[in-house]
Every structure is written in structure tokens, then in C-alpha cells.
Amino acid sequence: MSRIAVENKTQLGQVLLSRGIVTAEQIEKALAEQSEKGHRKLLGELLVEMNYCTQNQVASALAEAYGVPYAQVSPKICDARILETLPREFLEEHIVLPLFKVYQVLTVAVSEPTNVFLMDEIERISGCK
Structure with missing residues (x-):
């Protein structure tokens, strides 16, 4: 979690x-x-x-x-295969942008980094940490 x-x-x-x-x-x-x-x-x-x-x-x-990293990101920098890790509707609703995945660890940009429920939902849906 x-x-x-x-x-x-x-x-x-x-x-x-x-x-x-x-x-x-x-x-x-x-x-x-x-x-x-x-x-x-x-x-x-x-x-x-x-x-x-x-x-x-x-x-x-x-x-x-x-105490979290900050970056200005754009969907243009993302690999389309990584974007498919989570449903498009979920990404738009929660303002989430998957950036990359290494060894089942998914790194995402989110608008609400303190929303632990969102983080848990991302883990559940993606099957990644």
C-alpha cells in the first residue's frame, strides 16, 4: 500500500x-x-x-x-503501452498519467499524491506497486 x-x-x-x-x-x-x-x-x-x-x-x-518528486509532464512523453496499464476513463477521472514501469513497479504522475485511496486503486487495477 x-x-x-x-x-x-x-x-x-x-x-x-x-x-x-x-x-x-x-x-x-x-x-x-x-x-x-x-x-x-x-x-x-x-x-x-x-x-x-x-x-x-x-x-x-x-x-x-x-516529500514527493515534482515534474511537469505531458502525455507526449509517455509510451502508449504504459498508458494502457490503466483504463482511459480512470486516467481522465483521477488525473493520473502512467510514466514508466520497471519490474512491476509503475511510476505515475498524479494530481493528488496524498490520496492513499487513489494509490491503492492504481495498485489494484494495474497489478503493479
Whole structure:
């Protein structure tokens, strides 16, 4: 079963701040917006909407916070045989992109790396780890 250690994760704002991408004031403004207007949006979404950073910067910072690799990928770089490892509908619904497979270990790019249920489902459907 795939697991990501979320108990030791760093806060997104701390990572963006340490990288010099946003200021403490910008984080405070986004958090204030979040609480004042009852936003159900995540901090990263608000920071992007407020033009304080880009989606790629947020994604990269989240990957660092969760201790997982980050890469910008495209279906064009994938081997069609690997794409067939999982049903197309599943790939589209869950925003999953199989990248490569070595010795029954499937490496995938996912939009939700902390979703352990998704990781388990990928293992079950593909028959790979």
C-alpha cells in the first residue's frame, strides 16, 4: 500500500516563503481572504488567484512539503503501452498519467499524491506497486 508521510509535512506557505516566491504579508492577505469570505478554496488556489504565484510554483512547493518528486509532464512523453496499464476513463477521472514501469513497479504522475485511496486503486487495477 502506498503511503505519504503527511504528519511531517511542512506548511505550503512556509515553503513558498522560504523560496522567496511570496512574502509573509501576501500569505497573511490570502489567509485573511480565506477566513473572512468563508472560502473553501485552499491557500495555494487563493495565492494563484491573487497573482502572488503560479500554479507550477504551488505544485512544486506542495511536492516539497509532502516529500514527493515534482515534474511537469505531458502525455507526449509517455509510451502508449504504459498508458494502457490503466483504463482511459480512470486516467481522465483521477488525473493520473502512467510514466514508466520497471519490474512491476509503475511510476505515475498524479494530481493528488496524498490520496492513499487513489494509490491503492492504481495498485489494484494495474497489478503493479
